[in-house]
Amino acid sequence: MKLKYSLLISIVVYSILYSQPKPALSSSEIKLALKKLDVLGSVLYIAAHPDDENTAVISYLAKEKLLRTGYLSLTRGDGGQNLIGPEQSEQLGVVRTQELLEARKRDGGEQFFTRAIDFGYSKSSDETFEFWDKEKILSDVVWVVRKFRPDIIITRFPATGEGGHGHHTASAILALEAFDLANDPTAFPEQLKYVSVWQPRRVFWNAWLPALQNANIDLSRIPSLNLGEFNSLLGKSYTEVSAFSRSMHKSQGFGASGVRNNLLNYFTLLKGDSVGNDMFEGIDLSWNRIEGGNEIHTLIQKTINEFDDDNPPASVENLFLIYDRISNLKDDYWKKIKLKEVKEIIRSCAGIWIEAISDNEFVSVGDTLKVKASIVNRSNLDFILNEIDLSFLNNQKQFSDNLKIGEIKSYSYNLYIPNNTLISQPYWLKENHSVGMFTINNQELIGLPEEKSKLNCEFVVGYKNHSINFSLPIYYRITDPVDGEVYKSVVITPPVTVNFDKEIYFLSDKNEKEIKVTLQAFKNAGTGKLILISNSGWNVEPSEIDFKFDRINQKKDFYIKVIPSDNNSNSELSAQLLVDDKTYENSLVRIEYKHILPQTIFYEAKSKLELFDFEKDGVNKIGYIVGSGDMIPDFLTDLGFDVILMDDKHISSNNLSQFDVIITGIRAYNTRENLAAFHKELVKYVEAGGTLISQYNTTGDLITQPGVLPLKLSRDRVTDENSEVEILNNSHQVFNKPFKITKEDFNNWIQERGLYFPNEWDKSYEALLSMNDKGETPKEGSLLITKYGKGTFVYTGLSFFREIPAGVEGAIKLFINLLYANK
Numbered sequence: 164m165k166l167k168y169s170l171l172i173s174i175v176v177y178s179i180l181y182s183q184p185k186p187a188l189s190s191s192e193i194k195l196a197l198k199k200l201d202v203l204g205s206v207l208y209i210a211a212h213p214d215d216e217n218t219a220v221i222s223y224l225a226k227e228k229l230l231r232t233g234y235l236s237l238t239r240g241d242g243g244q245n246l247i248g249p250e251q252s253e254q255l256g257v258v259r260t261q262e263l264l265e266a267r268k269r270d271g272g273e274q275f276f277t278r279a280i281d282f283g284y285s286k287s288s289d290e291t292f293e294f295w296d297k298e299k300i301l302s303d304v305v306w307v308v309r310k311f312r313p314d315i316i317i318t319r320f321p322a323t324g325e326g327g328h329g330h331h332t333a334s335a336i337l338a339l340e341a342f343d344l345a346n347d348p349t350a351f352p353e354q355l356k357y358v359s360v361w362q363p364r365r366v367f368w369n370a371w372l373p374a375l376q377n378a379n380i381d382l383s384r385i386p387s388l389n390l391g392e393f394n395s396l397l398g399k400s401y402t403e404v405s406a407f408s409r410s411m412h413k414s415q416g417f418g419a420s421g422v423r424n425n426l427l428n429y430f431t432l433l434k435g436d437s438v439g440n441d442m443f444e445g446i447d448l449s450w451n452r453i454e455g456g457n458e459i460h461t462l463i464q465k466t467i468n469e470f471d472d473d474n475p476p477a478s479v480e481n482l483f484l485i486y487d488r489i490s491n492l493k494d495d496y497w498k499k500i501k502l503k504e505v506k507e508i509i510r511s512c513a514g515i516w517i518e519a520i521s522d523n524e525f526v527s528v529g530d531t532l533k534v535k536a537s538i539v540n541r542s543n544l545d546f547i548l549n550e551i552d553l554s555f556l557n558n559q560k561q562f563s564d565n566l567k568i569g570e571i572k573s574y575s576y577n578l579y580i581p582n583n584t585l586i587s588q589p590y591w592l593k594e595n596h597s598v599g600m601f602t603i604n605n606q607e608l609i610g611l612p613e614e615k616s617k618l619n620c621e622f623v624v625g626y627k628n629h630s631i632n633f634s635l636p637i638y639y640r641i642t643d644p645v646d647g648e649v650y651k652s653v654v655i656t657p658p659v660t661v662n663f664d665k666e667i668y669f670l671s672d673k674n675e676k677e678i679k680v681t682l683q684a685f686k687n688a689g690t691g692k693l694i695l696i697s698n699s700g701w702n703v704e705p706s707e708i709d710f711k712f713d714r715i716n717q718k719k720d721f722y723i724k725v726i727p728s729d730n731n732s733n734s735e736l737s738a739q740l741l742v743d744d745k746t747y748e749n750s751l752v753r754i755e756y757k758h759i760l761p762q763t764i765f766y767e768a769k770s771k772l773e774l775f776d777f778e779k780d781g782v783n784k785i786g787y788i789v790g791s792g793d794m795i796p797d798f799l800t801d802l803g804f805d806v807i808l809m810d811d812k813h814i815s816s817n818n819l820s821q822f823d824v825i826i827t828g829i830r831a832y833n834t835r836e837n838l839a840a841f842h843k844e845l846v847k848y849v850e851a852g853g854t855l856i857s858q859y860n861t862t863g864d865l866i867t868q869p870g871v872l873p874l875k876l877s878r879d880r881v882t883d884e885n886s887e888v889e890i891l892n893n894s895h896q897v898f899n900k901p902f903k904i905t906k907e908d909f910n911n912w913i914q915e916r917g918l919y920f921p922n923e924w925d926k927s928y929e930a931l932l933s934m935n936d937k938g939e940t941p942k943e944g945s946l947l948i949t950k951y952g953k954g955t956f957v958y959t960g961l962s963f964f965r966e967i968p969a970g971v972e973g974a975i976k977l978f979i980n981l982l983y984a985n986k
């Protein structure tokens with residue numbers, strides 16, 4: 164029993180690292196794994212975001228130095244832009260968590276996070292710590308250091324601000340403070356229930372070459388790594404491995420090519436023992452560092468020497484000796500890690516394949532999942548299957564089945580999922596969160612990239628007098644005609660989910676509005692009642708609908724009407740489902756991309772209703788030139804405007820006079836090549852009496868300057884969403900028609916005011932607003948307007964693309980007013 168307990172710990176690590184059944188290692192990979200088995204040391208790389216990490220350094224440390232290598236990204240990259248799909252904020256964080264896990268599978272690292280949220284750009288670490296509770300994030304960094312026990316910490320950024328983004332600087336500050344505190348038992352003593360104190364030896368900055376050259380540092384006297392080194396067992400240089408890893412950051416568009424020449428990286432000591440040009444100087448990276456390790460080293464060397472590429476099973480005998488020795492070690496930390504490694508090598512040498520496959524991707528609470536557990540031994544060694552344990556149910560089955568070479572053994576199970584089982588959910592999204600911090604109540608989950616699957620299968624296998632277990636999550640598997648074998652996690656669901664088709668609905672008059680509600684069944688048959696509730700005096704009709712489903716995965720649409728109240732312009736619409744005398748209120752969000760495992764998030768089924776009562780008065784048809792993508796066209800359609808997304812056909816035609824207003828979406832002048840030629844048509848359109856509104860573009864890759872008259876974009880931005888805003892001309896009609904705009908309309912904005920404001924413009928423009936971040940000079944380029952011919956042109960770097968989908972009333976009223984700028 165004792166042996167089994169220690170093995171179960173190692174399984175936790177295993178299932179976090181590999182999100183699908185792992186094929187056996189090849190002979191050269193086994194050789195590399197044997198060498199790694201003989202190295203005891205670890206390095207933790209610390210930065211702020213997915214993509215900050217130097218994947219070549221991680222590859223080098225994991226596969227050349229053969230060290231346990233971790234990346235602690237303080238955030239999950241929830242802010243920023245998604246280049247591959249619609250997910251934003253916390254859903255984008257879910258995508259990027261998986262992208263990092265895929266990256267680590269390729270570069271050999273392990274992934275960790277803190278509770279910090281990427282809330283968007285901040286100009287300094289001080290501003291960052293206004294959103295991150297510094298004590299809590301520091302506690303998380305100390306926690307990861309105490310758990311991971313790195314000999315060395317490497318930061319991507321210096322603590323002095325040259326990293327630009329406030330999150331970057333904050334990550335280095337926290338790394339240095341954690342270095343000082345991790346070994347102090349009076350710091351975060353509540354953690355010591357689970358972990359011991361730990362003192363890393365050094366902290367380095369993975370420095371930028373120009374910074375070192377500018378400081379005249381003698382590069383021969385500081386540690387360096389040649390990341391371009393070639394590893395013949397991999398057939399790749401570490402920079403090539405790194406390109407595979409970095410290319411997993413697809414939501415950021417970071418596909419990378421391999422570098423094939425020498426590439427030196429340098430490391431400057433920030434804290435810890437003084438050092439020459441070897442960053443590991445004085446650190447024992449061998450089995451000598453733990454009691455009883457010496458004999459294990461001798462056995463590993465013997466196994467390496469005797470390893471036969473053509474006959475890996477011949478090494479299994481030696482490997483079991485190593486396995487037994489490691490099992491008897493007193494040092495729990497290295498025992499856990501090295502047992503996991505040696506088990507993987509044994510499994511690969513014997514060509515053992517295990518899997519546990521369900522008959523469905525979803526299983527409802529109160530329902531049963533069919534699972535087929537299979538194992539096959541592809542060596543001539545006499546393995547015996549002793550036990551299969553589906554831990555979720557404590558459902559053990561004992562066997563004594565010989566595993567003959569190439570004969571797959573399969574066993575079927577019906578797994579009942581009790582009604583009180585928690586439904587699947589990313590653990591950091593189980594509680595409500597603030598702008599800067601996730602709420603996680605279970606200390607042991609903090610730091611983990613994701614929670615261990617509840618649906619796990621363990622195989623206990625005997626060999627002579629040895630016993631070993633292999634464990635993996637239960638998967639759903641399909642054979643896709645294009646992609647071949649595809650694995651998906653099994654999701655525990657409520658019996659039925661309910662989704663409104665939008666998170667927010669906009670109304671422009673007090674007439675009833677029709678709303679679509681979609682129900683999806685996750686049980687084979689059943690009936691129930693859908694109950695709809697609106698508050699603040701709004702009505703919903705009907706408020707109850709009976710439903711019936713015949714089969715699992717069936718979807719049904721229902722249409723309801725909401726009627727605004729005379730007294731309240733806002734309401735919240737929510738839905739409940741009554742099934743078998745229990746109430747459920749979950750909506751379902753699915754995230755599916757080919758490069759990551761599909762993800763599922765459940766929310767409370769709720770939507771916002773917002774009424775903006777105004778006369779359409781001469782504005783009906785709006786042309787929208789989509790840039791990098793935003794939700795403004797949906798918003799305008801919801802309000803009842805006739806919105807035409809202008810494709811290349813519209814853009815090249817001269818028939819622009821049909822549009823009352825034309826709007827360019829965010830970054831249109833960065834992403835729409837044909838705007839270079841078409842811009843002069845837009846200028847003519849304004850001259851003839853049209854209204855053109857241009858939203859923010861970046862300075863970097865402008866196709867042509869936006870604006871009917873000259874203006875120059877800059878990197879001016881105001882990141883504090885609560886910064887004071889001054890209205891420079893109260894009587895201007897964009898502050899009066901149809902809505903009166905006052906200072907109060909700049910309350911409750913989110914994330915930022917705006918970005919890439921022009922800082923020079925033709926004197927014909929009128930600047931309408933002034934704003935600035937703390938300690939900076941006033942910026943007046945956020946909203947510029949000019950008459951031109953018979954028309955009007957507006958340029959705005961205000962972040963309407965963020966504020967409008969979030970339902971920020973003041974921003975919405977101001978945007979509606981801009982549509983009437985020429986009326």
Ligand SMILES: [Zn+2]
Nearest residue numbers: 211212215328
């Ligand atoms: Zn970053």
